[in-house]
Each structure stands twice: as C-alpha cells, then as structure tokens.
Amino acid sequence: MSPRTHLTSADDVPEQGGWLFTVEEPNGSLQEVFLVRLDDGIAAWKNYCQHETDQELYREEIGAVVRDGGIVCPKHGSVFDAVTGDCENGPAAGSTLAEVAVTVELGEVYLTDDDVEFSHAGPASAGDDDDDDDTPGSTSHLRF
Template identity: 30%
Template sequence: MSASTSSPVELALLDALPDQGFHSVEAVVEGDAEPLILYRDGAQVRAWLNVCPHAGRNLDWAPGQFLKSREGHLVCAVHGAAFELQGGTCVSGPCKGDALRVVPVRVEGGRVLLG
C-alpha cells in the first residue's frame, strides 16, 4: 500500500498536549520506530526526533519528561544543549548550530497526524 492511500497515523489528540509543553510519542519514521518530541504552541504542533545531535541520546531526563529553560528553549538533560522551538536549532551547548531532526506533522480535526 503506498503512503498516499494509507490512513494517516495519529500521534496524539491536540487537547491531550499541554500548551507550550512537550509530549513524547513513538512513531515509524522512514521505516524505523523512533522516539519523537511533540511541542504544542496553541493550535500548532511541531515535532522532532528525540535525539540530541551532540551525542545521539534522548533529550528527556526521564521518559516523556523534558526540561524547558527560562528563555523557552528545550534543554538536553544529558549535556545541557538548548534548542529553540521554531526550528529546533541548538542555540547553546556542545552542538551549537546543529539542529534537531524535524518530523513533519499536521493538526486535523483535533488530532496530531504524522506527515
């Protein structure tokens, strides 16, 4: 079955995500099961692989528990790298200038869908 004829993959319900907060899910991305970070900003949701570009480790300090700086950046719990929440670019820390890998998502009918 091609991607264009398959059903959309639901990652979460929008109402289940905290506004200005993070949520962890797992999804198949390019054939591999991957941990994802969802970030809700009002009616928009952004998603990235839950993998720090510095050391390849998950960014959460405990499963699904993420750190957010006073400046509003996602912070890697392992090495303290800080990522801005528009595009996932590292703005400080050991991987400054690198970025989290974006995963395309969309919101339809109150559901967060992959792709």
C-alpha cells in the same frame, strides 16, 4: 509510506513535557519522536540530542524540558529552539534537531511525514511483543 496518521488530540500535548510516540524508519529501525506545544501549534522532533545521539531529550520520568521556547538537553544543557530546532549554545551549538512532519487540524494531531511510519504511542521499548519470559531477546538495550 503513510500519508496521514492520527496521533492524538492537541489538548493531550501538555504545556510542559510533551507527548512521546514511536515511528518506524525506512530501514525498519524504531525511533522515538516527541511532540511539543508551541505558541501557535505543535512541533515534532526525533528524541535525541544532536551533540550525542544516545542522549534522549524526552525522558519518561520528566518528558522534555521546555523553557522559554527552548528544548533543553538534560545532559549537556544545550537549548534547541522549539519552533526551528536550531541550537545556538552549548556543545550542540550550530546543529538542528531532526524534525518529523505533523499537522494539526481541527484540534487533532496527525503524522504527515512521508519518510517514517507510525508504530505506536509511547517509547520504542513499548512496542516489544516478545515479553513472554524474563530473558531478553537482545542485549542491545543494555546501558552501562
């Protein structure tokens, strides 16, 4: 797919919370990805907990909770190493976050993952272009 796509300035990735964008998977589905600032760079992780894939790690209200170098699942409390994605505690122990390849060059962040294609900045729902009326095009977005 796309060999290199500019995402944002490294300065725009906050110390806490991260920076959210959406990619298109090879099967055409959209997947949220978030950037987190590390001591020596930036990492990108797909926005779901390995314990329960419908649990988002990055939430619009607060971003990603990052404490002492770990990304905290807001539902279960599992902590994933922000550098490696590995989890050693809680329900997700023994799992690893799904990484997306990014590169930082001259203070700019680029998507360099061959397996996904950049869709847009922000949440997956921000890419919906069929908001011409108030009726949903699908009920798949509903949660009970």
